[in-house]
Amino acid sequence: MKTILLTGFEPFAGETLNASWEVARRLHGTLAEDGSRVIAMQLPCVFERALRVLEERLDSLRPQTAVALGQAGGSPCVRLERVAINLDDACMVDNAGQQPVDVPVVHGGPTGYFSGLPIKAMASALRKVHIPVSVSHSAGTYVCNHVFYGLMHEAGRRESLKRAGFIHLPYLPEQVMRYLKAPAMSLETQLSAMRLALRVVQTIHKDEIFSEGTLD
Template sequence: MAKVLITGFEPFAGESINTSWQVANALHHWQLDDEVSVVAQQLPCVFKQCLLSLEQAINQLKPAVVIMLGQAGGCAQLQLEKIASNYIDAHIADNAGQQPRNSLTASHGPAAYFSNLPLHASLNALQLQHIPAQLSLSAGSYVCNHSFYGLMHLIKNQYASIKGGFIHLPYLPEQVIHKPNTPSMALTTLISAVQIVIETSLQQRPDQLVT
C-alpha cells in the first residue's frame, strides 16, 4: 500500500492550536482507496528539531508523497508554495527560543528548490470545487520555509522518487474570534482541500517548466 505523509506543526507564537496540525491530524489514517493511506506527523516549531523529525518520519514510512502543512495567519486562501528558499531570517523566536537571522538551512545547498508536486493541476482542482487557493512564490523565512527546503534537499539527495511540497493554510474560525477582520477557513473545507491535493499529487505528473 502506498503511503502519503502529511505533516503539521505544533502551536507557536502564543497560539493554543495550529491549523496545520488540526488538518493533518484529521487526515491521519484516511484512505483514498484500498491502495493509498495517509499518516500524519506533528513537527516541532523548532529549527533544528523539525528537520530531524521530518527525516525520521520519511526514513520509517518511505512515502510516495509528502505534503507539509503550515499556518499562515492573515491569509484568506490556501497558499500552494512553489519555492523553498535556502534562507533563514526568523522574525520571532521558535519554540526553543532560537531566533537565527540572515543564515542558511544548508550551507552547501542551492539557493532554492522548486516543489515537485503538481501544483497547477492541484490549483485547478481546488478552484473547480470553489476552494480559495493560489500559487505562492515565497514560503517566508521562518520554520515553515526551513522545513520545506529541508524536505526538498532530502528528496534531491536521497529520495528522488518522492513527490513533496508545502501548503500554507489560513487560520481556523476559532482562532480569529478576538482578531477582528482576520480571515479564516473552516476545518472541513481545509480537510477537503488537502484531500484534493493528495489525490491530484498521486494521479498527476509534477509541473513541467517551459524552456
C-alpha cells in the same frame, strides 16, 4: 502499502491551535484513491529540530509522497508554495527561543528548490470546487520555509520519495477570535481542499505548465 507522509506544526507564538496540525491529524489513517495510506506527524515549530524529526520519520516510513502543511495566519486562501529558499531569517523566536538571522537552512545547498507537487493542477482543481487558493512564490523565512527547503533537499537524496512539497493553510474560525477581521476558513473546507489536493498529487504526474527543478 504505499505511504503519504502529511506533516503539520504544533501551535506557536502563544496560540493553542495550529490549523496545519488540526487538518493533518484528521486525515491520519485515511486512504488515497490509489490505496496509499496517509500518515500524519506533528513537527515542532523549532528550527533544526523540526528537520531532525522529519528526517527520522522519512527514514522509518520511506513514503512515496510527503506533503508538509503550515499555517499562514492572515491568508484568506490555501497557498500552494512554489519555491523554498535556503535561508532562515526569523521575524520572531521559535518555540525554543531561537531566532536565526541570515543563516542557510543547509550549508552548501542550492539557493532554492521548486516544489515537486503539480501545484498549478492542484490550484485548478480547487478553483473548480470554489475553494479559495493561490500559487505562492514565497513560503517566508521562518520555520515553514525551513521545513519546506529541508524536505526538498531530502527528496533529492531519497530515491523512494517521488513527490514532495509544502502547502500553507489559513486560520480556523476559532482562532480568529483573537484577531479582528482576520480571514479564516472552516476545518471542513480545509479538509476538502487537502483531500482533493492529495488526489491530484496521486493522479497528475507532471504539471502541464510548471516543471520541477532547483534554483542554482
